[in-house]
Amino acid sequence: MPHSCLSDVHAKLNVLITGKSPVIHTLMPLLHDLGHAVSITRSPRETLFTYASQQSDLIIMAEQDDTCQTFSSIREVNEDAEALFIIDTSKPESFEPLFDFPNISFLPSTVSKEKLLTFIKNFQAQHLRKKKHEEDAKLYGLIMQSxxxxxxxxxxxxxxxxxxxxxxxxxxxxxxxxxxxxxxxxxxxxxxxxxxxxxxxxxxxxxxxxxxxxxxxxxxxxxxxxxxxxxxxxxVTEQRQQMQLREEMERIARHDLRSPTANIVGMSRILETEAGLDEEFQPLAEIVRKTSERMIRQIDTSLTLIRLETGSLKADAHPFNLYTAISAAIGDLSQLVEEKNLEIVSLQGREPITEECFIVCYGEASLIITMFSNLLKNAAEAAPEHSTITINITEDSRFITTKIHNMGEIPVSIRETFFDRYATYGKKKGTGLGTYSARLIASASGGDISFTTSEEKGTTLITTIPKPPIK
The missing domain is CATH 3.30.450.20 (PAS domain)
Incomplete structure (x- = not known):
């Protein structure tokens, strides 16, 4: 069995034997055989000097001149010094003054070597416990102070x-x-x-x-x-204040922003379908509706991000068609795609994805749409003009894997923090929340996101979303 440092180092005693009694002097070879360090002195001056230099664990004193005065001087050096006095019980005047000292022991001068060794063995065990307690206390102190x-x-x-x-x-x-x-x-x-x-x-x-x-x-x-x-x-005062601020932001987003925007969506739909607008104004009504719907999605994304970060969101998971989510996400990019003259190609393996394709994944549809909107927007912003963004979907028995590829390269300076909050590079209107929130959504949905990137091959964002559980 392994031994602790205490059992190896502190179990052996440093013993100082002093006095003229022949019994205690016969202990020296026995104690040496047991591995203890033993010093022997005869005069009070030598005893005091030896103790001061060695700080012995135990002093055994017998028939020494000026015993009381010598031990009193030792206690001035160390008030916790421990001692065993071998006393002549027929001469009480020689040891009665020692009763004033605490933490000392007595044995009669007629004691046998066996009993002396038993006392030392018991003292050794007690000494070991004391040292362990002191070292534990030091360790607690060091840990606490740090x-x-x-x-x-x-x-x-x-x-x-x-x-x-x-x-x-x-x-x-x-x-x-x-x-x-x-x-x-x-x-x-x-x-x-x-x-x-x-x-x-x-x-x-x-x-x-x-x-x-x-x-x-x-x-x-x-x-x-x-x-x-x-x-x-x-x-946790600051964390609590931040939590209260987030709750206030959520309240503002939900009540002060979302409700009026939803009213705009409703009114713009009426303008499109029932107001009898001239043909030249129909596109304007459509733009108002789509812009308002996009604002609602952005507000909902902000609310979702707050709930994801605070752990208050539990995804309402259910089976749905992943192609529907990706199509909705692509629709949000129409303006950016047109401005940069990009092409988006969706594949299932090597075959183009059509509306007839039914790729069943498992999660909350609104969250997954938000996730792909963020990832596709990131890809479109990073893609060179007149280039192609490829979406490739594969699946196995448990997960659906989606790879979104563009020919832009993720800068080296943000690769390690690509999925961190506020990580952005070279975008005038970038918030650095797109990939951050996307990864939170993927994690909350039981999936994950990673990427590969290089100057030669561009960047691929890889997402995994679980399939419905088998019942």
Missing amino acids: LPFPALLISTKTEQTILANKAAHNQLPAFEYEQAPPFMSALSDEVRHNIFSDLESYHLHYLKSVNAYERFWDLTVDQVAPSVFMLLAVD
Whole structure:
């Protein structure tokens, strides 16, 4: 079995033996055989010098001159120095002054070597546990101090803070360790009882958006030892404000923009079909309708993006014809295609796609149309004038793969961030949201998007969309 560093390094003791008793001097070879480091001194001055230079784990003192004064000097060097005194029980005046020292042990001078070795073995085990606890505490301290957000160790026995990192002192109002720990006043009595209750098995609690110190915090409370809890506090005020801003944008888009635009669509349809417009004005009514419909789709795309980013959107997946989605997306590009004199060719394998082709995919049709609109617009904007954009659709047992190819090359500077928010290059009116939202939609639909690009072969956007599940 692998051994921990503690078991290998700290299990062996550094023992200082001092005094004139022959019994303790016979321990030296035995302790050496057990792997311990042993030093032997006789005079008080030599004992003090040796301890100061070695900081021994255990001092064994027997029949030494000025025992009390020598150990008092050692405690001035290290107030936690541990010692075993071998005493002559018939001379209480020689050891009674030692009772004033805490954390020491006694054995009678008649003790056998076996009992001495047993004491040292027990001390070794206790020493190992102590060292492990100290190193664990150091590790906790290092981890806590490195955290960029407030971290506190809290004792439920004393109801006080044991330790707080630098971030806690910098980000929280001034607090005293003797007072109630930070955040406690922001929690109800019931919540505090549930979170900070000692259980046989350690447990973890999360509290979202706790209002404290005029900020909002996500709290994590982890029981790290009996009656000891670590509290981590992450300031989420800005995220909460951004969420509120997004909700406000969604409300504006839905109520203040979409509804009037929908009215324009309805009225333009009436103008087209029922107003009896002269033939020369019919195209204008059609342009108003198509432009308004495009605005609604853009508003819906913005709303969809907000919902995708916040995780509030659950796609209403159902089987539908992928060709219909692609045809609708191509229709949105008519003006750009005409301006650049582009040709769009749609293929299924090597055969042209016609309206009779029925390619069944699985997802929310409106989202998939938005996705292909964004990808085809990107391809059309990047394609050289008088060139061809090719859409090629293939399928296997689980997915439908669509490859959109144009002869433009994705610049090297944005290849790694091509699907990131606001990634755009050389487009005066580009928002950098097209490929970003397309990938979000693909992911929400159970598919994915990737690309290949080069100067010689152009760029291919590759999408995968799932087929309907087999029942």
